[in-house]
Amino acid sequence: MNSYIIKYFLQKGYLLFCPKTHNFGGFHESLLWALKIKKKKNLRIIINFIILNNHSHYNTFFSKIYGKKIIIKYLFSLSILEIILSLFFSFFCNLLVLLVKIKIISLLNLIFKKNIIKVKFGCIGFGLREINEIEIFPVIEINQILKTKVKLNNKNENYLKNKKIAFCVRDLNYMKFKDISSWAVADINTYKLSLIYLLNSGFEVNRIGDNSMKKFNLIHQNYFDLTLSKKHFDLAHREIKNSDFYFGTSASHGVMPDIYGKRKILTNNIDFVQSGTSASYQNFASFKKIYSIKKKKILSLEEIFFDKEIFFLNINYLIKNKEIILINNTPEEILNTLKTFLNYDLKKNYISKKMSEYEDLRKKAIKHHKSKNIKNFYLSMYQNSKISIPDDFLNNYLYNSDKLREISRKFIIDNKL
Numbered sequence: 001m002n003s004y005i006i007k008y009f010l011q012k013g014y015l016l017f018c019p020k021t022h023n024f025g026g027f028h029e030s031l032l033w034a035l036k037i038k039k040k041k042n043l044r045i046i047i048n049f050i051i052l053n054n055h056s057h058y059n060t061f062f063s064k065i066y067g068k069k070i071i072i073k074y075l076f077s078l079s080i081l082e083i084i085l086s087l088f089f090s091f092f093c094n095l096l097v098l099l100v101k102i103k104i105i106s107l108l109n110l111i112f113k114k115n116i117i118k119v120k121f122g123c124i125g126f127g128l129r130e131i132n133e134i135e136i137f138p139v140i141e142i143n144q145i146l147k148t149k150v151k152l153n154n155k156n157e158n159y160l161k162n163k164k165i166a167f168c169v170r171d172l173n174y175m176k177f178k179d180i181s182s183w184a185v186a187d188i189n190t191y192k193l194s195l196i197y198l199l200n201s202g203f204e205v206n207r208i209g210d211n212s213m214k215k216f217n218l219i220h221q222n223y224f225d226l227t228l229s230k231k232h233f234d235l236a237h238r239e240i241k242n243s244d245f246y247f248g249t250s251a252s253h254g255v256m257p258d259i260y261g262k263r264k265i266l267t268n269n270i271d272f273v274q275s276g277t278s279a280s281y282q283n284f285a286s287f288k289k290i291y292s293i294k295k296k297k298i299l300s301l302e303e304i305f306f307d308k309e310i311f312f313l314n315i316n317y318l319i320k321n322k323e324i325i326l327i328n329n330t331p332e333e334i335l336n337t338l339k340t341f342l343n344y345d346l347k348k349n350y351i352s353k354k355m356s357e358y359e360d361l362r363k364k365a366i367k368h369h370k371s372k373n374i375k376n377f378y379l380s381m382y383q384n385s386k387i388s389i390p391d392d393f394l395n396n397y398l399y400n401s402d403k404l405r406e407i408s409r410k411f412i413i414d415n416k417l
Helices: 001-012 024-040 068-075 080-101 104-112 139-147 172-176 187-202 234-241 252-259 301-305 315-320 331-342 353-371 379-381 391-399 402-414
Strands: 013-019 046-049 164-168 202-205 223-225 245-249 262-267 279-287 289-293 324-327 386-388
Touching: 001 013, 013 024, 024 046, 024 139, 046 068, 046 080, 080 104, 139 172, 164 187, 164 234, 164 262, 187 202, 187 245, 187 331, 187 386, 223 252, 234 252, 252 262, 262 331, 279 331, 315 324, 331 391, 353 379, 353 391, 391 402
Parallel strands: 013 046, 164 202, 164 245, 202 223, 245 262, 262 279, 279 386
Antiparallel strands: 289 324
């Protein structure tokens, strides 16, 4: 039903947008795609802003809302008509959520023997909650939307103008508050070598995140740790908006730079399908390595791409079952990725021969998985994503080779496996 409503408004020249505000990563990704769709298709926008808790079976009236200030500020930058329609839809859909909370919907389900899915009730509009929402658009159009660059703020900033960097490393400490994917985390201490390089090169580094993140001792006049502030969410957006680029781990924080049209370096990445939600070779990434306990070796990217469980990120399950071990990037790999990014010629916008091999391999893997009729939310959205991988990394890990076998042997000896 929701997809039909979205289609109806698209035909009228509007994107009906219901941001996924209950989830940190979901909010940023839904906002990013809404901005891209609006710009590419030259649409007006109606924002259905749910402020009542429409999750956890509606047991509480309010829950944490991510991006409230951002959505409100953006709303009041729109036309008078868009604002009026947005306020109307938001009022109506919050009223629907209220009907669930006071058990009216449960009563109607009982009387008419229906089964209205209450957890989605009120979330009318595009918000990346179901695959049908993105499949409204043809594949070729999704690719065009993906490539569309957006910029939530209107400043026309030049690359490396201020030499300011937004830096974030997500770690397991956040699990004290919410269960997260362990494959998306890293140790901030492995970034110290790269941070010192940046600071010695005249960059200002602003660490963003929240107060759950690991304490990190680095004293420098141009290094600022903003994770302890109560306004850490707003500060993260401010620093990314004002930065020259983002540097750190991928996952949720790695989506934020795209909203502000910023380049990014994603390290300890394991996001093979989405390529770190990137649509440009001007962004760079390095992957974690994956050791197969059964095969007693570090897997090549070729092996990873054709392994359905790994490629589609069933990583936590594989770790729990002791089938694989994730190997984080070394300080040297992180620094090399950073230097390759800084030395990239933006005017040429090229990819190396090794990167061409990587892209050919990735395309073959996607074609293979699609031939198996695998239905995947992110495959529909990101099958044409782009990101650059340093040649040094690809030389070691793209295919099985004597070099990779030697790296595997060393890992086995060092870890007594």
